[in-house]
Amino acid sequence: DSGVTQTPKHLITATGQRVTLRCSPRSGDLSVYWYQQSLDQGLQFLIQYYNGEERAKGNILERFSAQQFPDLHSELNLSSLELGDSALYFCASSPRLAGGLYNEQFFGPGTRLTVL
């Protein structure tokens, strides 16, 4: 158990809909990262927050957005969903900013999103 929790575990929805994925980082970790993992694909970095502020953006679509709240939990919002958005979405946390040494990330169990 990494200490990172994600809800829901599974989510099935229809095209055009909007969903919110939730992540609670490890106690004390200030950085939260979101990743997308499609079938047989590697992890694609989406976005990172550090202590409530956006710090880095990766391959995140404009239909997607995220935020980190004062209690450090984070939400990833996916809107106007398409079939291709079906994937595993992982949240990870780290005590430090990215780019520094010892930036080990602790991953949650993921949310499996299925868009029908």
Added chain:
Amino acid sequence: GENVGLHLPTLSVQEGDNSIINCAYSNSASDYFIWYKQESGKGPQFIIDIRSNMDKRQGQRVTVLLNKTVKHLSLQIAATQPGDSAVYFCAENRNMRFGAGTRLTVKP
């Protein structure tokens, strides 16, 4: 663009043999690398890391080698066990980029 990638998508070894998983990177500024293991249905899990001022680091049954000259690192697993079957990713710290992953299958 910058890239972190893996040479082989799959690797099958016999139980008890040693496994070697390779990874290439292109960002010369990367100074910290991590290997993760991802078992089916789970999130990636930290295995071992290495800083760029080192060329070798050993853990329990695992060794990571870093060759900065050719921008290559490898993960060696000694006496591979069925429980080692998973997808292995390398990652670098600068851009949160992960390799595509190598699926290791251990045959009993």
